[in-house]
């Protein structure tokens with residue numbers, strides 16, 4: 045790529061969207077109000093598992109300000125279907141996964157604390173809330189089960205009739221025979237039991253919905269906190285049956301973070317949209333934080349046994365993994381794919397792994413649905429691989445960076461086909477590792493450790509050489525694996541007659557900075573000043589159908605679509621320019637918004653071309669007026685960002701407190717459009733990964749099924765004084781199969797960080813512990829290690 | 836219904852309100868100043884932070900009637916003549932925000948922080964901001980922005 049242009053590709057352009065966010069002019073969902081709107085409050089189950097013998101809503105209906113109270117019966121009577129899961133998984137025995145009904149309001153049974161039972165709509169939020177308490181539900185309590193191992197054990201309470209033994213699927217991938225053979229040959233086997241703790245995504249803006257029905261046009265408009273408004277419209281229309289697709293408009297305005305949890309179509313927006321038509325008034329619902337803890341889809345929650353077979357020089361011969369995944373009480377929108385195709389396909393790590401065999405048994409419990417959370421399956425995979433690799437290094441007395449070096453896929457081996465169906469596109473893993481070692485001063489670590497020891501502290505160093513599959517995804521590939529949708533993206537570049545540009549993208553920004561990055565791309569390619577470019581997203585009424593934002597796909601897929609639209613603009617522009625310059629089209633060259641004829645001084649600008657396109661007085665005869673191009677891009681492969689993170693910690697054995705004294709991240713995201721935004725994405729990801737490893741945990745009471753961590757008083761969010769500053773650098777092996785050469789950066793930090801940090805802590809302690817490494821757990825481990833040393 | 840009167844962003848406002856109205860709701864609903872956000876129900880997140888008589892206050896912890904007669908500043912009242920406050924400008928310059936939801940509260944807390952610690956070091960900034968949760972940025976760039984704003988305002 046040529047030198048960086050001002051505000052072009054590669055420049056740390058300050059964000060366009062910040063002006064409104066910093067002055068209070070952002071428009072988040074709860075900031076929007078419609079004339080004559082009513083307010084909704086949901087009646088939620090206080091029990092984890094219960095039969096509903098009856099619902100008496102009469103008292104609530106007659107309470108002050110109440111407009112309507114609806115239950116599952118009313119939805120069913122209107123033919124409103126349940127929520128769906130969009131990815132089919134086939135079990136080992138060839139059977140499709142068990143897909144029990146997921147009604148938007150309970151039908152006869154509730155299956156987790158917070159399950160939706162009824163909606164109360166009133167003139168004010170306070171009235172709706174007060175009346176919700178008056179809905180009298182006759183519950184017959186049933187025994188709950190919250191842990192996945194318990195739920196899959198014989199004799200567990202049966203949650204859905206359609207899923208005997210609470211199993212959703214029992215799935216496998218890889219070559220079992222080849223893996224058994226590798227283990228038979230191995231001179232050493234490292235074995236590890238791993239728990240990947242359950243997390244609540246917690247975007248700071250709680251979910252919300254506001255729906256409005258216009259009887260004149262029969263149009264139902266739903267404002268919702270969504271990462272993918274078109275996907276929401278498709279599901280709500282084709283599967284739930286709210287309205288025909290062209291009579292449903294979904295708008296996701298400024299959205300305050302998502303991290304996966306706003307991908308899904310939930311009960312609340314479904315019911316609110318239906319109710320708005322029912323009562324012929326706009327209906328608004330805003331989630332409270334405690335409700336968010338109860339009902340937003342949670343993340344992770346795996347229990348895994350992993351075994352790594354090695355030869356006597358530390359070469360990996362085979363990996364065997366058996367995972368139990370908790371899917372919660374119902375299947376959320378993409379839940380089935382997360383512990384399978386988004387997880388086990390990345391168990392190869394950055395290595396020549398020999399053979400791999402993985403099996404995943406997923407099941408139902410009386411807990412909130414579990415689905416994608418930042419990284420979605422890939423953090424779980426990296427956690428398994430990087431923990432067991434580190435453990436093996438310790439078992440064999442090989443330095444952790446050395447055992448990785450011996451097994452890295454070399455840079456000349458790409459494209460590299462793994463035993464678990466992925467073909468890695470490009471990478472240079474040793475380069476990132478070397479750079480990370482240099483930045484953390486690996487050589488100086490023994491001295492630093494000795495110095496800590498002299499102060500009675502334990503110092504540890506932990507690596508995570510992670511890999512992820514991003515830019516999801518080639519539609520045909522994911523279709524063959526069970527996805528119910530294609531995963532392409534759309535973009536539209538619309539020139540206005542005066543030469544300014546409006547970009548429409550099917551991606552959605554909820555913090556990632558698309559309004560800046562996408563404008564940079566067009567500014568760079570078409571020479572339009574960045575202030576004359578606007579990026580519009582998040583409205584199915586104005587933007588071409590798009591698949592939305594998750595899985596670090598916006599730039600790799602949406603940005604590629606944008607490049608294709610830009611190409612079309614240039615192609616058409618050349619024809620117009622040729623006419624204006626009285627030259628042959630073949631002789632016209634385009635560079636950064638200027639069309640010229642080789643070997644002459646003739647030139648016209650993009651603005652002149654745009655004007656001519658809309659005021660075609662002097663214009664090619666056979667060409668349509670207008671300069672407005674739409675493109676769709678379906679990726680050829682996933683992209684594979686990778687890199688090395690190193691955490692250095694100091695543990696106080698007296699208090700169990702873990703101090704992160706240094707954090708180095710070296711990531712290979714391919715080409716970078718805006719390094720400032722990329723660094724910010726890495727910071728945020730690492731913070732969430734550290735949160736998982738050190739602070740965050742979602743706890744359900746095993747007896748009652750109550751969520752014990754349902755507020756910020758009980759669920760430990762990382763705060764400023766829990767975290768260090770980060771040392772973030774990149775390497776660059778461009779993605780070979782998309783036009784920007786980009787790989788995606790949104791999830792890397794959350795994928796790498798838990799393994800790096802736990803490897804550092806266990807290095808310091810000399811014993812294995814599970815996440816989160818709370819002071820109590822660390823203190824106990826330090827005490828037992830010291831006791832053992834004293835024996 | 837009691838009447839409350841206060842000065843918000845330099846303008847006197849007055850309204851008859853339900854006595855249980857929270858200051859946060861008064862600002863968002865009655866005054867339609869939606870830059871002040873609600874991120875939790877336990878006074879833990881700081882998204883609703885505003886300045887009351889110059890001090891940072893979580894507006895969800897205060898009744899509107901308690902602010903009777905007070906001088907209130909919200910995020911909408913910081914810029915002067917279209918120029919962002921140095922703290923807002925520093926957040927933009929150092930990419931101290933992503934989704935922007937925590938940002939108004941974060942900026943208000945940071946202004947109060949610099950008022951009390953004109954020359955804060957990193958540890959002080961981190962400690963002082965622990966009443967404000969940000970899920971997006973990992974705080975790295977927020978800390979940088981606050982430091983830069985403190986330096987710029989001649990702390």
Ligand code: FES
Nearest residue numbers: 874878880881895
């Ligand atoms: S809304 Fe006030 S602290 Fe969270």
Ligand code: FES
Nearest residue numbers: 933937969970971
């Ligand atoms: S910028 Fe999103 S929560 Fe702070």
